[in-house]
Amino acid sequence: MTTTVFFHAHPDDEASGTAGSMILTSDAGHRVVVVYATHGEHGTVPPDLGDDRPLAEYRRIEAEASAKVTGAARVEWLGYADSGMTGWEQNAHATSFHGADLDEAAGRLAAILDEEDADILVGYDWHGGYGHPDHVKVHHVAHRAADRAARRPRVLENTMNRDRMREQLAAANSMGLDPGFDADAPMDDGNPMGLPESEIHHAVDVSGVIDRKRAALACHGSQVDVQGMLEMPPEIYAQAFGVEHYAEPGLPQGMATRLPFIS
Known part of the structure; x- marks a missing residue:
């Protein structure tokens, strides 16, 4: 049995990015742990929150519900505040993840890696997929934590396949549909979303558990x-989110394997 730690910036990031891989990995009998850097305090406020209930508490409950769907055996929080989008004043707040000391944050994550004797650590690509400050920080903290762990885990970087997105958008346009999205448009940091396929090493086909991945996403409603x-028709959702992609630093350029699950 292997232990894989999935490190995410905010509650719901696991559901959209790696939930299928988490489900397949736990189904195969391996231990799955999810760690959140922040509580997602700057997410949207649900109408039933109430004046005396913090959003962080609400989103924590949603994350625990998602863990039941993905099979995560443990949910942990590094305890930092959501930094907001690029340029927000929250980026500079004393407790924000974006502004956290790299070694301190990495130490918190490394302690979990050591407790779990983790075999694999999943973070994000070099620009966090779309440039969100907390996602970029996840990339740096994950690598520093891996270096500090007593037994260095293998590091995978969750990303989006820009070439695949471009092909899917072209197919939609050919059918007269306008998704209203450009795969090559600049995102939060000025870079396009994800990575080109030439910089991605692994693909995990999660189409067989797509309904459960969608259920994990629904936990963060x-x-x-x-x-x-969730408003996407099921067949469109399956097309868009049925494969999860990972880069692995140190491997030669190009797709190496199509993993049945993270192992």
Whole structure:
């Protein structure tokens, strides 16, 4: 049995990015742990939150519900505040993840890696997929934590396949559909989303568990962007989210394997 730690910036990031891989990995009998850097305090506020209930508490409950769907055996929080999008004043707050000392944050994550004797650590690509400050920080903290762990885990970087997205958008346009999205448009940091396929090493086909991945996403229904994804027809959702992609630093350029699960 292997132990894989999935390190995410905010609650719901696991559901859209790696939930299928988590489900397949736990189904195969391996231990799955999910760690969140922040509580997602700057997400959208649900109408039933109430004046005396912090959003962080609400989203924590949603994350625990998602863990039941993905088979995560343990849910942990590094305890930092959501930094907001690029340029927000929250980026500079004293408790923000974006502004956290790299070694301190890595130490918190490394302690979990050591407790778990983790074999694999999953973070994000070099620009966090789309440039969100907390996602970029996940990339740096994951690599520093791996270096500090008593037994260095293998590091995989969750990303999006820009070439695949471009092909899917072209197919939609050919059918007269307008998704309203450009795979090559600049995102939060000025870079296009994800990575080109030439920089990606692994693909995990999660189409067989796509309904359960969608169920994990539904656990985070308080968030407007999540609700938008759930409004996709099931067949379109499966096309868009049926394969999860990972880069692995140190491997030669080009797709290496199509993994049945993270192992």
